[in-house]
Amino acid sequence: MRVVHSPLALQKLLKEEQGSIGFVPTMGALHLGHRTLIDAAKKANDIVVVSIFVNPTQFLEGEDLDAYPRKEEADKKVCELSGVDYLFYPDAASMYGNDEVSLNAPNVRGYIMEGSSRPGHFSGVLTVVNKLLNIVTPTRAYFGKKDAQQLMLIETMVANLFMNVEIVPMDTVREKEGLAMSSRNAYLSEQERTESLNIIKSLHIATQLVMKGELSASQIKDEMIGILEPLEVEYVTIVNRSFEPIEVVEIGNTIILVEAISGTTRLLDNIWI
Numbered sequence: 001m002r003v004v005h006s007p008l009a010l011q012k013l014l015k016e017e018q019g020s021i022g023f024v025p026t027m028g029a030l031h032l033g034h035r036t037l038i039d040a041a042k043k044a045n046d047i048v049v050v051s052i053f054v055n056p057t058q059f060l061e062g063e064d065l066d067a068y069p070r071k072e073e074a075d076k077k078v079c080e081l082s083g084v085d086y087l088f089y090p091d092a093a094s095m096y097g098n099d100e101v102s103l104n105a106p107n108v109r110g111y112i113m114e115g116s117s118r119p120g121h122f123s124g125v126l127t128v129v130n131k132l133l134n135i136v137t138p139t140r141a142y143f144g145k146k147d148a149q150q151l152m153l154i155e156t157m158v159a160n161l162f163m164n165v166e167i168v169p170m171d172t173v174r175e176k177e178g179l180a181m182s183s184r185n186a187y188l189s190e191q192e193r194t195e196s197l198n199i200i201k202s203l204h205i206a207t208q209l210v211m212k213g214e215l216s217a218s219q220i221k222d223e224m225i226g227i228l229e230p231l232e233v234e235y236v237t238i239v240n241r242s243f244e245p246i247e248v249v250e251i252g253n254t255i256i257l258v259e260a261i262s263g264t265t266r267l268l269d270n271i272w273i
C-alpha cells in the first residue's frame with residue numbers, strides 16, 4: 001500500500017494506473033462500516049483508494065473538529081490489512097487555498113434536517129467530495145446509507161455537474177445491539193450508549209407500524225418521539241427517496257430519518273421502507 005499526502009502526486013500516480021478505481025472517502029477512525037465499504041470496493045474494482053481527511057469546512061464554529069477521533073497508525077493498519085492500494089492522507093493546506101472556489105449545497109435540500117441543525121455543513125461536504133473525486137477520478141465511489149442526506153446530496157452533485165463516477169450506496173452497518181456504526185460513537189459513555197439504542201428501537205417500531213398498515217407519517221413520528229426519550233430529538237422526518245417530506249408512507253419509496261443527541265454526541269440513523 002502506498003501512502004500519499006500530496007493531491008497532485010496522487011493524481012499523477014493514479015493516471016498511470018490501468019483498470020477501474022474504487023474509492024472510499026473517509027474522515028478516519030475506521031470501523032467495520034468503513035471496512036464494509038472497502039471490501040465492496042475491492043470486489044468490484046482493480047485498484048482501491050481510501051482517503052482519510054478530517055475536512056475542516058464541514059465543521060461549524062464550536063463543533064468537534066479538534067476533538068474528532070484521529071487514529072493514524074490504527075487506520076493505516078486497517079487499510080493495509082484490507083488490501084487498499086493507495087491511502088490518501090492530505091493535510092488541510094494541500095486541500096485548500098485562500099479565497100477559493102467552493103460549492104453551495106442546494107438551498108432547500110441542503111438546509112433541511114441535518115443541514116438545518118448544521119447550516120453550511122453540506123456545502124463543506126460537497127466541496128471536499130468534489131475535490132476528492134477530481135483528484136482520484138474513480139470509476140465508483142462508496143458511501144454509507146447511514147448518512148442518507150449526505151448520500152442524496154452527493155448523488156445530486158454528481159448528476160448536476162455531469163461528473164463521471166458511479167456512486168454506490170451501502171447499507172448501514174450496526175453494532176451488536178443495533179447502534180449504527182459511527183466514529184462519533186467513541187464519545188458515548190456507557191449510559192449514553194444504552195440510551196442511544198432508543199434510536200434503533202424507534203426505527204423498529206416505525207417498521208412494525210408500517211407492516212401493520214399504519215401509513216400516517218404524523219402517527220409514526222409521534223410514536224417514535226415517545227420512544228426516543230430521554231435523547232434530545234433534533235428531528236424525526238419521513239421523506240420520499242427524493243427527500244420531499246410526505247404525509248403518507250409509500251412502501252418502496254420512503255426513508256424515515258432520526259437525528260438525536262445523546263449527552264453531547266449527535267447521532268444519525270434511518271430506515272429505508
Ligand code: PAF
Nearest residue numbers: 025026027055125128147
Ligand atoms: O462521511 C464522511 O466521512 C465525510 O462526510 C466525507 C464524505 C468523507 C467527506 O468529508
